[in-house]
Amino acid sequence: MNLRGLSRLFEVHALVVIERILLNRRLFVLFSLFSSLSLLIFIFYANKWFLNYHYTNYFMSAKQFSKTDNYSFINNNNAHGTDSYIKPYPVVVYNRIPKTGSTSLINLVYQLIEENCSHTHVIHLNISSNKHYLNRVNELYLIDNLTHWTSMHPLIIHGHFAYINFIKYGSLFNPIYINMIRNPLDRLVSYYYFLRYGDDYRPYLIRKRMFDIVTRNQTFDECVLVNGSDCSPQLLWVQVPFFCGQAAYCRIPGNPVAVETAKRRVIEDYLIVGLTEEFDKFVDLLEILLPSFFTGAHNLISRSKDKWHLRRTNYKLPISKATTKIYQDNPIWQAEQEFYNFVRTEFHTILNAIQGQFSHQPLSKFSALYKEKINFDKIRPKFGA
Known part of the structure; x- marks a missing residue:
């Protein structure tokens, strides 16, 4: 092949190479355009899916609420727990007040643990010398223990002690408080005769x-006539300080500041405060609000109603109207009674809001009624409107 032929062959080869390069560039441009378009489509649908998920799937619709057994805004103690966005309450604190029926409630808890094969632990906190208050060091020690004692969760801790503020010590752990109170004068009369005659819970125990x-x-009336120490109006001052807390001003009988603090605690720090006089309704509310601890409580009480009023004083006389009038004129009674009336109003407000128009029926028969119909709508604002 001569030089001219080689030159021609080289030109043809070069044209082929250039054509391939141009073809590859066109393919590259097409590929780039396709990739960009695909990326835009992906971003569009990903954004749409995210908004859909965030505003629709994250919250259950009203229709879904009506089909589910667990209402996650109330029943966040769902034993199955897979669909609950609020973690179950690990610890319930019951700072029980003497002579308000607390023994009956704790025995109910133990019975429910057996019946439900529950892993709940129950611990009694007993302060030395039957004191109701802790100093700062012991308060901190208790909070530190409860905060890190996760192996004992779920836990119900109970005892005769005043309210303890966990957040004050910087603890991120904040337990659920519950309690039950009683008509203050009835509670004092019951305690008076309890010290003299004991009760049917431990009938052979010798009281002081x-x-x-x-x-x-x-009798209680005779004690009042002689200004006896066991019927002193000072002894009425029990329920307010249990809610007010560990501060010194909480212990001053009749202190109006302590009453206001106790009221605020009821509203802000207690899930529910029941009444001894309406024990069954209180238990029904506990079953609704804390199902992982109290599921089956209503049925258990219904099967053996007398069993759950365990601690009856062996002997007790009604007091006279004259005695009642003496206490009603006392500022300590007035403060305690004001607090009791406040709690009673709050309890009935919660109860009526759940029962609604079916207040003549037991709560247990209307498990669906306390599940409010809540809708979460996705509304896009119109700019410039």
């Missing part, structure tokens, strides 16, 4: 007022 026959046989 049983040794002196004269003191033991003295």
Whole structure:
């Protein structure tokens, strides 16, 4: 092949190479355009899916609420727990007040643990010398233990102690508080005769007022007439300080500031505060609000109603109208009664809001009624409107 032929062959080869390069560039441009378009489509649908998920799937619709057994805004103690966005309450604190029916409630808890094969732990907190208050060091020690004692969760801790503020010590752990109170004068009269005659819960236990026959046989009315120490109006000051807390001003009988603090605690720090006089309704509300601890409570009480009023004083006389009037004129009684009336109003407000128009029916028969119909709508604002 001569030089001219080689030159021609080289030109043809070069044209082929250039054509391939141009073809590859066109393919590259097409590929780039396709990739960009695909990316835009992906971003569009991903954004649409995210908005859909965030505003629709994250919250259950009203229709879904009506089909589900667990209402996650109330029943966040769902034992299955897979669909709940609020974590179950790990610890419930019941700072129980003496002579308000607390023994009955704790025994109910133990029975429910057996019936439900629950892993709930129940611990009694007993402060030395039956004191109701802790100093700062012991308060901190208790909070530190409860915060890190996760192996004991779920846990119900109970005892006769005043409210403890966990957040004050910087603890991120904030337990659920519950409690139950009683008509203050009825509670004092019950405690008076309890010290003298005991109760049917531990009938053979010797109480401290049983040794002196004269003191033991003295009625509450007679005690009031002689200004006895066991019926002093100062002894009425129990329920307010249990809610007010560990501060010194909470212990001053009749202190109006303590009353206001106690009211605020009820509203802000307690899930529910029940009434001894309406024990069954209180238990029904606990089953609704804390199902992982109290599921089956209503049925259990219904099967053996008398069993759950365990601690009846063996002997007790009604007090006279004159005695009642003496207490009603006392500022300590007035403060305690004001707090009791406040709690009673709040309890009935919660109860009525759940029962609604079906207040004549037991709560247990209307499990669907306390599940409010809540809709979450996705509304896009119109700019410039």
